[in-house]
Amino acid sequence: MKCPVQSGGNAEILLDYCAHSLDAQRAALLEQHMVECADCQAFHDAQSALWTTMDAWPSYPEPPDFDRKIFAQIAAETHQSRWRQWRNVIETAHMQPAMPIVGACLAVLAGLLFQTTRPAAALGEPPMHAEFRVEPSDVEQAESTLEDLEMLRRLPSVAASRNTPENSL
Amino acid sequence: MSPRSLRRTAVVLAAALGGVLGTAVYAQRRAVKSMPAVERLRRMTPDQRRRALAELPPARRQATEQWLANWEKMTPDERRQLTRRYENFQQLTPERQQELRGVYHDYQLLAPARQTAVSAEAARLRKLSKSERLKELHSDAFQGRYSTPERDILEKLARTD
Numbered sequence: 001m002k003c004p005v006q007s008g009g010n011a012e013i014l015l016d017y018c019a020h021s022l023d024a025q026r027a028a029l030l031e032q033h034m035v036e037c038a039d040c041q042a043f044h045d046a047q048s049a050l051w052t053t054m055d056a057w058p059s060y061p062e063p064p065d066f067d068r069k070i071f072a073q074i075a076a077e078t079h080q081s082r083w084r085q086w087r088n089v090i091e092t093a094h095m096q097p098a099m100p101i102v103g104a105c106l107a108v109l110a111g112l113l114f115q116t117t118r119p120a121a122a123l124g125e126p127p128m129h130a131e132f133r134v135e136p137s138d139v140e141q142a143e144s145t146l147e148d149l150e151m152l153r154r155l156p157s158v159a160a161s162r163n164t165p166e167n168s169l
Numbered sequence: 170m171s172p173r174s175l176r177r178t179a180v181v182l183a184a185a186l187g188g189v190l191g192t193a194v195y196a197q198r199r200a201v202k203s204m205p206a207v208e209r210l211r212r213m214t215p216d217q218r219r220r221a222l223a224e225l226p227p228a229r230r231q232a233t234e235q236w237l238a239n240w241e242k243m244t245p246d247e248r249r250q251l252t253r254r255y256e257n258f259q260q261l262t263p264e265r266q267q268e269l270r271g272v273y274h275d276y277q278l279l280a281p282a283r284q285t286a287v288s289a290e291a292a293r294l295r296k297l298s299k300s301e302r303l304k305e306l307h308s309d310a311f312q313g314r315y316s317t318p319e320r321d322i323l324e325k326l327a328r329t330d
Contacts, residue, residue, distance in 0.1 A: 100178040104185040111189025136224045142206035143229060145255070146236035149207070151273040152254050153239065154284075157291040157326055158269055159258035 001029050005039040014040060018047035210237060272325045275318060287319050291326040302327055 004010040016022040017030050034040045063069075090096060152158055210218060218237075222230045243251065258266065276284060294302050305311055306324060315323065 100181040103178055104181045107182055107185040108189060111185075111192060138206040138209065139221055139224050139233075142210045143225065143233045145207045146233055146240065148258060148270075149240060149251055149255055150236045151270065152251055152258060153243075155273060155276065155288060155291065155326065157288070157295045158273075159254045159261070160295065 001033045003033065003037050003040060004030075005037070005043055011043075014043055015047065018044060018051060207237075207240070211241070268325060272322050275322055279319065279322075283316075283319060287315070287322055290315070290323055294323065294327045 002010065004014050013022065013026065013030060017027055022030065030040070034044060090099070210221065213221065222233060225233060240248070258269075261269070276287065279287060294305060297305060306320075306327065312320070
């Protein structure tokens with residue numbers, strides 16, 4: 001028989017033997033080998049000592065709802081909220097100190113988004129009767145613009161977009 | 170989160186919020202300032218508008234109020250179209266703009282019925298090609314249909330921009 005210890009990769013046979021799960025024929029062969037092999041004998045002795053110690057370990061009866069509690073806890077962990085999962089990630093990654101900065105960045109981002117959408121809406125159809133400061137030059141500018149607009153309204157052929165330079169006289 | 174961390178978060182968030190609100194107010198003011206003067210006038214209360222226009226001499230004030238009222242009466246689509254034409258108008262050279270204003274001045278001196286005829290003729294001429302338009306402007310029929318000031322207006326209007 002090949003030595004299970006020296007050949008390597010065949011140590012299960014020794015473990016099975018120590019656990020009394022090896023068939024009788026192979027057990028007899030191994031016992032015969034161990035008489036001559038000090039390594040296998042030493043392995044057997046160590047393994048037997050471990051089993052003896054474990055057998056001597058006092059066992060306590062488990063509580064009657066032990067399994068139920070364990071499975072309930074597993075289920076709760078599986079279905080925990082996304083927030084909790086994120087919190088766990090943050091806690092395990094030691095990201096807590098960065099949270100105020102992240103919050104501030106989100107607030108600024110929200111503000112910027114608000115700003116980028118707001119002016120277009122404001123200029124499209126702004127609130128009427130808002131408080132505006134109008135300088136005298138503004139009034140003159142408005143007067144001149146309104147006069148031009150009136151001219152364009154009454155002369156539809158002026159500055160109409162169908163004009164092309166090639167068409168000019 | 171610990172109470173200290175919460176406090177720190179609250180302070181940072183409050184500062185960020187203050188910054189955002191400040192930016193919003195500033196942007197609003199800037200938007201109002203960059204708004205065309207007509208638009209600002211349009212959005213005033215009648216009282217604010219009266220006070221703003223009080224700077225103008227009565228005749229000009231009355232005319233401006235009338236133009237503003239005409240502008241108000243338009244549908245949003247009409248306003249959009251007119252705004253687009255106004256933008257085209259602004260692309261013209263200052264000389265051409267001034268010439269067109271002069272044409273409009275002369276046009277206003279015509280009788281209402283003649284104004285309608287001239288305006289319709291100008292629109293018709295615009296649809297013609299350059300050579301057709303030249304031919305039309307120099308035709309005897311055209312010369313006979315319109316007076317010298319009317320022909321002058323039409324020739325200037327027909328000069329496409």
